[in-house]
Amino acid sequence: xxxxxxxxxxxxxxxxxxxxxxxxxxxxxxxxxxxxxxxxxxxxxxxxxxxxxxxxxxxxxxxxxxxxxxxxxxxxxxxxxxxxxxxxxxxxxxxxxxxxxxxxxxxxxxxxxxxxxxxxxxxxxxxxxxxxxxxxxxxxxxxxxxxxxxxxxxxxxxxxxxxxxxxxxxxxxxxxxxxxxxxxxxxxxxxxxxxxxxxxxxxxxxxxxxxxxxxxxxxxxxxxxxxxxxxxxxxxxxxxxxxxxxxxxxxxxxxxxxxxxxxxxxxxxxxxxxxxxxxxxxxxxxxxxxxxxx
Amino acid sequence: xxxxxxxxxxxxxxxxxxxxxxxxxxxxxxxxxxxxxxxxxxxxxxxxxxxxxxxxxxxxxxxxxxxxxxxxxxxxxxxxxxxxxxxxxxxxxxxxxxxxxxxxxxxxxxxxxxxxxxxxxxxxxxxxxxxxxxxxxxxxxxxxxxxxxxxxxxxxxxxxxxxxxxxxxxxxxxxxxxxxxxxxxxxxxxxxxxxxxxxxxxxxxxxxxxxxxxxxxxxxxxxxxxxxxxxxxxxxxxxxxxxxxxxxxxxxxxxxxxxxxxxxxxxxxxxxxxxxxxxxxxxxxxxxxxxxxxxxxxxxxxxxxxxxxxxxxxxxxxxxxxxxxxxxxxxxxxxxxxxxxxxxxxxxxxxxxxxxxxxxxxxxxxxxxxxxxxxxxxxxxxxxxxxxxxxxx
Numbered sequence: 001x002x003x004x005x006x007x008x009x010x011x012x013x014x015x016x017x018x019x020x021x022x023x024x025x026x027x028x029x030x031x032x033x034x035x036x037x038x039x040x041x042x043x044x045x046x047x048x049x050x051x052x053x054x055x056x057x058x059x060x061x062x063x064x065x066x067x068x069x070x071x072x073x074x075x076x077x078x079x080x081x082x083x084x085x086x087x088x089x090x091x092x093x094x095x096x097x098x099x100x101x102x103x104x105x106x107x108x109x110x111x112x113x114x115x116x117x118x119x120x121x122x123x124x125x126x127x128x129x130x131x132x133x134x135x136x137x138x139x140x141x142x143x144x145x146x147x148x149x150x151x152x153x154x155x156x157x158x159x160x161x162x163x164x165x166x167x168x169x170x171x172x173x174x175x176x177x178x179x180x181x182x183x184x185x186x187x188x189x190x191x192x193x194x195x196x197x198x199x200x201x202x203x204x205x206x207x208x209x210x211x212x213x214x215x216x217x218x219x220x221x222x223x224x225x226x227x228x229x230x231x232x233x234x235x236x237x238x239x240x241x242x243x244x245x246x247x248x249x250x251x252x253x254x255x256x257x258x259x260x261x262x263x264x265x266x267x268x269x270x271x272x273x274x275x276x277x278x279x280x281x282x283x284x285x286x287x288x289x290x291x292x293x294x
Numbered sequence: 295x296x297x298x299x300x301x302x303x304x305x306x307x308x309x310x311x312x313x314x315x316x317x318x319x320x321x322x323x324x325x326x327x328x329x330x331x332x333x334x335x336x337x338x339x340x341x342x343x344x345x346x347x348x349x350x351x352x353x354x355x356x357x358x359x360x361x362x363x364x365x366x367x368x369x370x371x372x373x374x375x376x377x378x379x380x381x382x383x384x385x386x387x388x389x390x391x392x393x394x395x396x397x398x399x400x401x402x403x404x405x406x407x408x409x410x411x412x413x414x415x416x417x418x419x420x421x422x423x424x425x426x427x428x429x430x431x432x433x434x435x436x437x438x439x440x441x442x443x444x445x446x447x448x449x450x451x452x453x454x455x456x457x458x459x460x461x462x463x464x465x466x467x468x469x470x471x472x473x474x475x476x477x478x479x480x481x482x483x484x485x486x487x488x489x490x491x492x493x494x495x496x497x498x499x500x501x502x503x504x505x506x507x508x509x510x511x512x513x514x515x516x517x518x519x520x521x522x523x524x525x526x527x528x529x530x531x532x533x534x535x536x537x538x539x540x541x542x543x544x545x546x547x548x549x550x551x552x553x554x555x556x557x558x559x560x561x562x563x564x565x566x567x568x569x570x571x572x573x574x575x576x577x578x579x580x581x582x583x584x585x586x587x588x589x590x591x592x593x594x595x596x597x598x599x600x601x602x603x604x605x606x607x608x609x610x611x612x613x614x615x616x617x618x619x620x621x622x623x624x625x626x627x628x629x630x631x632x633x634x635x636x637x638x639x640x641x642x643x644x645x646x647x648x649x650x651x652x653x654x655x656x657x658x659x660x661x662x663x664x665x666x667x668x669x670x671x672x673x674x675x676x677x678x679x680x681x682x683x684x685x686x687x
Contacts, residue, residue, distance in 0.1 A: 077520070103481050103521035104404055111409050112441035139590075141620040141650055156566025157590070158618040162671065165649065182565060184406045184483070211566050214406045238569040241554075241576045242585070249550040249565025249587035251520055252406070257424045279574055279672050 002131035002176040003151070003196040003203075004094060004122065005033075005070065009135045012037040012062045012092070014083045015074035016048055016055060020098070024074065024139050025049060031142040033135040037062035059083075059090040070094045072128065072137050077101040080124060081110045088119045096137050097123035097187070104251070107185035114187055121187025125251070127157045127179035140164075140177060148173015149294050150287065151197040153190055154209035155182050155216075155250070159238055163209055163280040170284030172294055175203040182211070182250030190220035198227055205232045205292040207283055208274065210265055212239030213253040217265040225272035232290035234275045234283055237262045295517045296347040297531045300387050302515035305480055306487075311472040312465070312509045314493070316389040318345065322370045328388035329366035336496050337390030340366055344373050344383040347536055354378045359391050384535045392511055397489035398457050399423055400466075402439075402473040404483040411439040411474060415453045419489035445474040462492055465508040480528060481521030486514040540603055547599035549588060556581025557611040557682045559604035559642075561597070563588045563622055571616050574671055580679035583610045590622070594630050601634045605642065611682035612643045614674055619650030628656040632663045643681040647674040 011028065015021040016038025026049055029035050035053055044057030056062040059071065071087035073080055073095065080099040087095045095114070102124045114121045122129065128138010132145035144161045146168040154160040160179050167174065178193050180186055190208060197203045206228065210217035217237065224233060240262040242248050244255045255261050266276045275290050277283045297305075303313045315335075317328040329340045344356030351357050356378050360366035366388070376383050397419030405412035416434045418426050426433055435456035439445040447467070454466035473485045487510045494504050522529055534542075544551030550565060554572075558580045562568035565587045572582040584604060588596055604613055617627050627648055635644065647668045648656040660667050666681070668674035 078524070101520045101523075103524070104483060104518050105411075105478060105481055105521070108404075108410055109441045139620060143650070154566075156564065158562075158564030158620070159566030159570055161618050161620060161650065162567055162570070184404060185409050209566070211569060216407065219407065236570075238566045238573060240573045241582060242569055242572070243552070243554065246552050246585075247519070247550075248552065248569055248585055251518075253565060253569070278577060280570065281670055281672055 002134060003193070003200050004129045004176060004178060005131050005135045005137045007134050009070050009137065010034050010036045010066065010068045011070050011072055011137055012039060012059060012066070012068035012087070013072050013074065014039045014059065014087065016040060016053065017043055018074055021074040022048070025053065027142065028136055029053070031136045033137060036066040037068050059086045059092065063090045063092065068092065070137060071096070073097040073099055075099060077103075081106050084110060084121055085113065088114060088117045093119045095119065095121050096126065096128050097121060098126060098128060098138055099123070100125040102183070104184050107183070111185060111187050122178065123181040123186060125183045126181030126186070127160060129176055129178040131176045132174050138179070140179065144168060145177065146173040148175065149202055150174050150205040150207060150292070151200070151203040152177040152207045152209070153193040153197070154179050155211050155252070156209055156238065159280065160209055163207065163236060163283055166281045167207070167284050172284050172287065172292070175200060182252050184214065184252040190216050191223045194220055194224055194228065204294060205287055206234070207287065208233065208235040208269070210235060210237045211250070211253050212242050212248065212255050212262050213250070213260040215259065218268040221268040221272035221274060224274060229273065232287055232292040233273070234277060234286045234290055235269045236277045236280050236283060237265045237269070295519055295522065295532060297515055297517065298345045298347065298533060299343065299513055300345055301531045302513035303510070305476055305515055306472070306510055306513055309472050309476045309479060311469055311476070312507065313513070314389055314392065314509050314511070316387050318385055319370070319388055320374075320385045322367045322374065325370035325386060325388055326363050326367040329360060329363045332388060332390050333363065335390070339391035341389055341391045342366060342369050342373060343387045344376070344378060345385045345387055346378050346381045346383055347533060348379040348381055351378060356383060381536055392491060392509070393494040394489075394511075395492040395494055395506055397491045398459070399426070399488050400457070400470060400473065400490045401484065401486035401488070402477050403486070405438065408438055410441055411445070411477060413437050413439065413445060413449070413453055413470060413473070415457050415470070417457050419491065423488065439474050444478065445471050447471075459508065462506070462508040469508065469510065476515070480515070480525060481518045482515050483518050484514065484516045488512055488514070540606060543599065544603055547596055549586060549596060549600055549603070551600075551603055552585040553607065554582050554584055555609075556583045557609050558678050559583045559607065559610040559613040561586050561588065561600050561604060561613065561615045563590065563617050567616065567618060571614060571671065571675070574675040575614065575678060578672070578675040578679045580675070580682055583607055590620075594626070597627065597630045598634060605638065605640055610642060612645065612678045614678040615644060615646040615648075616671060616674060617648045619648060619653060622651065624648040624650060624652040624656030625659060628659040631665070632659065635663075643684070645674050645678045645681060647671065
């Protein structure tokens with residue numbers, strides 16, 4: 001098993017005819033993901049990616065014709081919240097939103113509506129998720145992975161690739177790697193993903209990649225201490241040298257009013273029995289130290 | 295984006311909130327004229343407040359009272375031009391000094407973990423709310439606005455009663471609703487009134503009576519950078535006086551750049567990786583000169599702008615380039631760096647690490663051009679620190 005994406009994932013890519021949508025839909029297909037449909041309003045009836053993927057005008061049509069069960073949103077920020085709601089209205093219950101730059105106040109009613117519908121939104125401003133050897137949804141390069149039994153959850157993009165590459169190089173494979181996104185308001189939190197991994201019989205170890213800003217890492221630490229005591233788990237926190245009051249690239253990565261510091265997160269994780277690495281390259285050794293035997 | 299108090303007050307006023315009149319002045323002559331007008335309208339004292347985007351203005355001597363136009367001019371000469379936390383004061387706000395009966399605190403802020411707008415109110419106003427939160431958390435009333443309907447009337451009333459506003463509770467509830475309205479109208483992530491105050495005002499010049507009114511005496515608003523595209527008018531509120539020229543070039547090039555004090559310039563793709571690169575430089579015994587995230591699929595022009603920004607800092611003794619290629623192709627980055635170095639006016643050692651898409655080709659190109667390369671991030675950081683030391687020695 002794995003979480004969020006698997007062999008039964010049937011993906012519809014929203015914004016598939018755009019530059020990013022094309023590039024990444026191609027990479028997802030190459031990885032073996034069942035990309036069954038694309039949506040671009042006004043381009044319904046066309047075929048894309050060398051005739052391998054049909055394009056529809058709406059997600060509703062795509063779901064009707066192809067039984068898509070997962071959506072990946074690449075549309076621009078101004079239209080992205082509507083794209084997420086369209087997928088959910090069409091009956092899709094797992095939506096990845098890769099789009100960056102959605103205003104935070106647009107996310108407030110959106111996450112509430114997604115929750116009311118009983119659906120799950122991952123992101124926005126996230127790299128997606130990969131279950132190595134099964135499927136990948138989003139933009140994580142397929143080459144960094146190796147099949148295995150460690151679950152990875154991260155707020156970052158390239159830093160995730162770095163950490164996963166380090167694990168793969170050390171011979172530690174992954175069950176699923178999930179990037180939850182670097183925005184202040186996101187659909188799926190660290191704690192939500194940890195809860196999914198806790199239920200996955202094929203995940204035996206956990207890696208959490210956090211960064212400065214907010215208190216999601218602290219909340220995840222508290223949850224892990226209570227529910228994941230028996231499983232080896234390690235973490236890395238970026239931004240130990242970040243100055244206060246400056247937004248470090250990600251909209252959510254900011255230390256404000258003394259809260260959201262790397263030290264606060266490191267302390268909370270260590271108190272919860274999560275070993276924290278000083279560099280992403282130290283994660284594999286630390287995970288084995290914590291008792292992981294994969 | 296942070297905006298000045300005077301601009302924040304304009305936004306509140308436009309949303310119908312009670313804000314006492316003010317003027318903005320840039321010279322002592324302008325301050326004098328503003329003080330004269332304010333006193334002619336009935337004020338016995340004026341307050342002169344430095345307009346800077348940092349906290350602690352009062353403690354730094356940036357907020358002062360004056361009882362005459364002469365005094366206002368003299369006070370202004372001490373405030374205009376002073377530095378508060380490294381920021382030079384170029385303008386001041388001039389207003390009638392308030393006759394304060396009691397101060398309160400009221401704010402609306404984006405609550406990340408609840409994923410809603412959080413309203414916070416306290417009867418202890420005029421002080422640091424962070425301090426109140428730590429020392430007497432029960433003194434703060436918190437409630438979340440509805441994600442679809444905003445702040446409801448009954449919520450605004452509860453907040454007003456919790457603040458013990460007495461006869462001013464209706465005005466308080468209206469202000470609470472106004473804060474949320476302001477937030478939504480301008481995509482603010484914070485609207486803070488500290489203090490919200492009951493003030494005594496003269497009831498017109500002819501009568502001897504006075505009346506009390508609840509007003510927003512100070513205002514702090516920060517805007518969501520991601521939403522500025524749909525508020526082109528608010529872009530004008532960006533304070534170009536306080537923005538570092540390097541920050542402006544970075545913003546215009548679409549690069550996330552933050553200048554720091556160290557000697558090792560960093561060029562990285564991805565925010566988390568950029569922070570990690572800084573952390574590892576520090577861990578290897580060096581000090582990062584900047585945070586720099588090129589963003590995804592960084593084009594050649596962005597990389598050239600990034601190189602200019604890093605080299606513009608005279609303290610930079612070495613440059614660490616760390617690129618994890620996904621969308622970004624390693625060989626393209628290598629070509630760009632080789633070309634950039636050929637045009638470089640200052641000879642700064644460069645340590646380059648490129649992994650991911652086309653990394654092997656990138657490594658070959660860089661070695662042929664005799665660049666220092668590194669396989670791991672830790673090795674790159676160690677080499678950059680050594681190179682910076684070598685340059686200093």
